[in-house]
Amino acid sequence: MMKNKIPAKAYLFPMPVALIGANVNGKPNFETLAYVGIVEADPPMISIASWETHYTNIGIKENGTFSVNTPTEDLAEKIDYVGIVSGKEVDKSEVFDVFYGDLKTAPMASLSPLNLECEVIKTIKVTELVDLEKGHEIFIGKIVNAYSDEKYLTEGIPDITKLTAFTYSRNTYWKVGGKLAPAFEIGKKYIEK
Amino acid sequence: MMKNKIPAKAYLFPMPVALIGANVNGKPNFETLAYVGIVEADPPMISIASWETHYTNIGIKENGTFSVNTPTEDLAEKIDYVGIVSGKEVDKSEVFDVFYGDLKTAPMASLSPLNLECEVIKTIKVTELVDLEKGHEIFIGKIVNAYSDEKYLTEGIPDITKLTAFTYSRNTYWKVGGKLAPAFEIGKKYIEK
Numbered sequence: 542m543m544k545n546k547i548p549a550k551a552y553l554f555p556m557p558v559a560l561i562g563a564n565v566n567g568k569p570n571f572e573t574l575a576y577v578g579i580v581e582a583d584p585p586m587i588s589i590a591s592w593e594t595h596y597t598n599i600g601i602k603e604n605g606t607f608s609v610n611t612p613t614e615d616l617a618e619k620i621d622y623v624g625i626v627s628g629k630e631v632d633k634s635e636v637f638d639v640f641y642g643d644l645k646t647a648p649m650a651s652l653s654p655l656n657l658e659c660e661v662i663k664t665i666k667v668t669e670l671v672d673l674e675k676g677h678e679i680f681i682g683k684i685v686n687a688y689s690d691e692k693y694l695t696e697g698i699p700d701i702t703k704l705t706a707f708t709y710s711r712n713t714y715w716k717v718g719g720k721l722a723p724a725f726e727i728g729k730k731y732i733e734k
Numbered sequence: 735m736m737k738n739k740i741p742a743k744a745y746l747f748p749m750p751v752a753l754i755g756a757n758v759n760g761k762p763n764f765e766t767l768a769y770v771g772i773v774e775a776d777p778p779m780i781s782i783a784s785w786e787t788h789y790t791n792i793g794i795k796e797n798g799t800f801s802v803n804t805p806t807e808d809l810a811e812k813i814d815y816v817g818i819v820s821g822k823e824v825d826k827s828e829v830f831d832v833f834y835g836d837l838k839t840a841p842m843a844s845l846s847p848l849n850l851e852c853e854v855i856k857t858i859k860v861t862e863l864v865d866l867e868k869g870h871e872i873f874i875g876k877i878v879n880a881y882s883d884e885k886y887l888t889e890g891i892p893d894i895t896k897l898t899a900f901t902y903s904r905n906t907y908w909k910v911g912g913k914l915a916p917a918f919e920i921g922k923k924y925i926e927k
Contacts, residue, residue: 544842544881544882545881545882545883545884546835546880547880547882547887547890547892548890549877549879550775550778550880550891551772551775551776551779552778553770553771553772553780554750554804554892554894554897554910555748555894555899555900556750556772557746557747557771575772576773577746578750578769578770578781579746579768579771580769580783580870580872581744581783581860581864582744582870583744584742584866585744585745586744586860586863586864588781590771590772590773590774609746611745611747612747614914617914617915617920618923618924619921619924620921621915621917621918621919621920621921622921622922622923622924622925625925631926636924640737651737655745656737657742662863663863665856665858665874667779670779670874671777671779671855671876677775679773681858681863681872683864684742684744686742687741687742688737688739688740689738691738695904697741698904699740699745699747701748701901701903701904701908706748707914708748708894708901708910711891711893712916712918712919713913713914713916713917714915714916715894715914716910716912716913716914717901717908717911719908719912720906720908720909721807721907721908721909722810722811722814722907723905723906723907724814724906725818726814726905727810727811727814728811728812728818730811730815731811732815732819
C-alpha cells in the first residue's frame, strides 16, 4: 500500500506539554514547551528544545539548570499564559508559587504535581546541525531530583490518572488518561509458542 | 511551599508512543519507543533515543534513516509485540505491511495513520555525556516526508481525534484526545489590558 504525502511538519502524537522553569536575571521565569522528550532512564535524562531567542534560554545557559513541571488541568490557563507572553516583556516571576531544590537555581511550580529538577549536561544548537539562521537550542538535562506529593502517587510512582496532565495538538489542549490496555502484555499473543 | 522528593526517574506526561522503523540487514524491522521528542519546527526535526544494543540501532546507523509511525488503538497489540521481542531473535519484517518513500531505506507501516520518514542528522551516545557503561543512542532526524490518508486529516493536518494515538505510563497504554481547552487562548485572561 502506497500512501499520500502531506506537508512534512513536526508532528508527534501525543505531544507532551511541559512547563519549563529557569532563573533569569535572578528571578524565576517560566515558558511552556511541547518539544520535550526523555532520552535516558538511568540516570534519568530529559531533552527540551527552546527557540534560541527565548528569554528562558538566557537563564538556562547562565545557570546550567532548568525545571520540567508537569501541567495539570487546574493550571492550564496559567500554563497557556506563560506560553503566550515573553519574559522579555512581562515579569512572570509571580505567576506560580515557586520553590527551589538542591541545584538552587531551577525554580519549580509548587502546584504542579510533578517537578523535575535538571542540570544541563549538553547543549546543541539546531543551527549547528542544519542550514538555518535561527533555531531551537536543545538542552539535554540530567534529572537530579523529582518532587511530588502523596496524593499524585500510587505505590510511590506518579499516577497518570491522578495528575490530569494534558497533550497539545492543533492549537488545542487535549485530555489524557483513559485506560486502553496493559503494555508488555497485549502483544504477547504474537509471540510464537 | 516545599515538596517531597521522590526517586528521580524518567517521568514525562504524557509520554509519546512511537513505532520506529529501520531496515536491518536489508529487511524491515520495528521497535516501540517512548523516548521521542520534536526538536525543530522548520525544517521539522525529531529526536529518538534507543538503547545502544537494540537491533534497530544497527539499521539506523547503517542507512542513516528511520521512520516514526504514529500508533493507533487498532495496532496496539502489534506495537506492543515489537516492543517486547528483539529483531535479534525474531524476524519482525512481516508484522506490518510496509512501504518505502524517497529515502528508500526507512520502512513505514502502511496501517499507521501518520508516517514520518527521517534522515539522521546527528547521533549522540549518552555514554559520551555521562559516566555510564551502556546507554541510549540519541538519533536526531530531519523529517523529510510525512505520509497520511485523508480520513485522518482535518484541513490537511493530522487530527488527534481521528488518529486514536495513545500514551504510555506505568506499564499501561492510555487513551488521549478528549478536548480540554483552546491553546494560546485560555491564558489570555492573565494578559494585562
